[in-house]
Amino acid sequence: MSQSTTPGAMDAYWMPFTANRQFKKAPRVLTRAEGMYFRDDKNRQILDGVAGLWCVNAGHNRSHIVRAIQEQAAELDYAPPFQMAHPKAFELAEKLVELTPAGLNKVFYTNSGSESVETALKMALAYHRIRGEGSRTRLIGRERGYHGVNFGGISVGGMVANRKMFGTMLSGVDHIRHTHDAARNAFSVGQPAHGADLAEDLERLVALHDASTIAAVIVEPVAGSTGVLIPPQGYLQRLREICDKHGILLIFDEIITGFGRTGQPFAAQTFGVTPDIMTVAKGLTNGCVPMGAVFAKQSIYDTFMSGPEHLIEFFHGYTYSAHPLACAAALGTLQTYAEENLLTRASELQGYFAEAVHSLRDAPNVIDVRNIGLVGGIELAPLPGEPAKRAFNVFLDCYDKGVLIRTTGDTIALSPPLIVEREQIDHIVDTLRAALKRAA
Numbered sequence: 001m002s003q004s005t006t007p008g009a010m011d012a013y014w015m016p017f018t019a020n021r022q023f024k025k026a027p028r029v030l031t032r033a034e035g036m037y038f039r040d041d042k043n044r045q046i047l048d049g050v051a052g053l054w055c056v057n058a059g060h061n062r063s064h065i066v067r068a069i070q071e072q073a074a075e076l077d078y079a080p081p082f083q084m085a086h087p088k089a090f091e092l093a094e095k096l097v098e099l100t101p102a103g104l105n106k107v108f109y110t111n112s113g114s115e116s117v118e119t120a121l122k123m124a125l126a127y128h129r130i131r132g133e134g135s136r137t138r139l140i141g142r143e144r145g146y147h148g149v150n151f152g153g154i155s156v157g158g159m160v161a162n163r164k165m166f167g168t169m170l171s172g173v174d175h176i177r178h179t180h181d182a183a184r185n186a187f188s189v190g191q192p193a194h195g196a197d198l199a200e201d202l203e204r205l206v207a208l209h210d211a212s213t214i215a216a217v218i219v220e221p222v223a224g225s226t227g228v229l230i231p232p233q234g235y236l237q238r239l240r241e242i243c244d245k246h247g248i249l250l251i252f253d254e255i256i257t258g259f260g261r262t263g264q265p266f267a268a269q270t271f272g273v274t275p276d277i278m279t280v281a282k283g284l285t286n287g288c289v290p291m292g293a294v295f296a297k298q299s300i301y302d303t304f305m306s307g308p309e310h311l312i313e314f315f316h317g318y319t320y321s322a323h324p325l326a327c328a329a330a331l332g333t334l335q336t337y338a339e340e341n342l343l344t345r346a347s348e349l350q351g352y353f354a355e356a357v358h359s360l361r362d363a364p365n366v367i368d369v370r371n372i373g374l375v376g377g378i379e380l381a382p383l384p385g386e387p388a389k390r391a392f393n394v395f396l397d398c399y400d401k402g403v404l405i406r407t408t409g410d411t412i413a414l415s416p417p418l419i420v421e422r423e424q425i426d427h428i429v430d431t432l433r434a435a436l437k438r439a440a
């Protein structure tokens with residue numbers, strides 16, 4: 001064990017979303033990464049089954065990206081983003097809007113998924129106010145939604161553990177029902193058949209609050225962090241129709257689904273539904289430098305641009321918005337995605353991947369398997385009285401055997417880098433199957 005991982009040297013770091021004391025008794029420390037693999041501090045090879053944290057879509061340590069960051073650091077380390085700019089901020093925005101669904105052609109930069117969500121919510125509120133509909137202040141999220149950890153995001157989010165400690169959060173927020181329906185949809189391959197009608201829950205909230213008070217609805221096209229919930233067939237289309245009917249903005253949180261995860265550059269394209277605002281982060285820079293972005297429709301941008309030209313239109317932004325290193329990393333990332341056709345590779349592999357993850361159906365304690373593109377969710381029956389523990393034990397076992405998976409509650413989530421090969425999918429699934437047997 002190296003000096004930096006001895007228990008005495010680990011006290012100061014308060015780790016995020018981690019059982020700190022348990023972790024520090026048996027730390028998992030990564031020291032290098034290349035392609036599909038990490039190396040840990042014992043020089044063991046760890047196959048990355050989750051693209052780091054749903055972000056390293058092109059695999060690790062990619063040369064274009066590394067070089068772009070190195071060169072940028074030596075050329076322009078920082079440029080203030082308020083009333084100033086640098087060339088790569090423009091270049092990146094132009095390249096990004098070539099990939100987004102038609103109409104989403106304006107880009108606002110942030111530094112993380114959570115910041116993208118806050119930005120999108122504020123954009124929606126300000127948009128209505130500028131249009132003279134300032135009564136539209138209500139934000140609607142969805143049960144089991146995850147939209148990061150800042151106050152707006154946890155307010156519209158629907159994960160109780162992320163909310164219950166933090167008071168009353170934003171006022172005027174409500175939630176539509178989640179789309180998970182194990183009774184009718186368990187073991188669906190791809191989009192489940194039942195549940196388009198759950199979008200009608202938005203009509204219930206419109207009837208309760210009146211559309212004139214509702215600014216926006218935010219959903220993840222595929223809910224990742226609450227256990228890989230795939231949208232039922234027709235659900236997102238219906239949500240779009242109801243939003244249009246009532247003048248409510250539809251925000252897609254594509255922080256996990258963006259950049260090729262579902263088989264198209266964005267889930268909006270996979271499912272054929274275009275939101276008014278779309279948030280991204282993670283795969284935007286392949287996880288190398290923190291960066292997020294919010295895409296907005298031209299009409300939203302135009303609304304902001306309706307006042308006097310010398311005034312700031314949107315009082316919002318971050319010291320590190322459009323950071324030169326992040327822009328360089330994103331440009332290197334887009335180049336890598338393009339050269340290797342990675343943004344559609346999941347659509348080629350999804351049949352093989354679906355068969356592999358659904359082969360776990362008969363493994364002990366598996367109560368559901370869900371998939372889309374290169375995302376898989378394997379839900380386990382909880383240990384009696386100890387929710388999440390069985391899945392976490394499986395995670396520890398797989399790590400011990402050299403495969404990194406992720407768990408949320410009692411669901412195991414798989415989201416390998418988009419460069420994954422078939423044998424590596426087999427290796428992930430075989431390792432998981434053996435761990436599930438041991439956890440029985």
Ligand SMILES: Cc1ncc(COP(=O)(O)O)c(C=O)c1O
Binds near residue numbers: 113220253256282
């Ligand atoms: C859908 C979604 N929104 C927001 C976030 C928050 O992103 P970040 O951790 O970069 O703030 C995440 C992170 O997993 C996410 O999955």
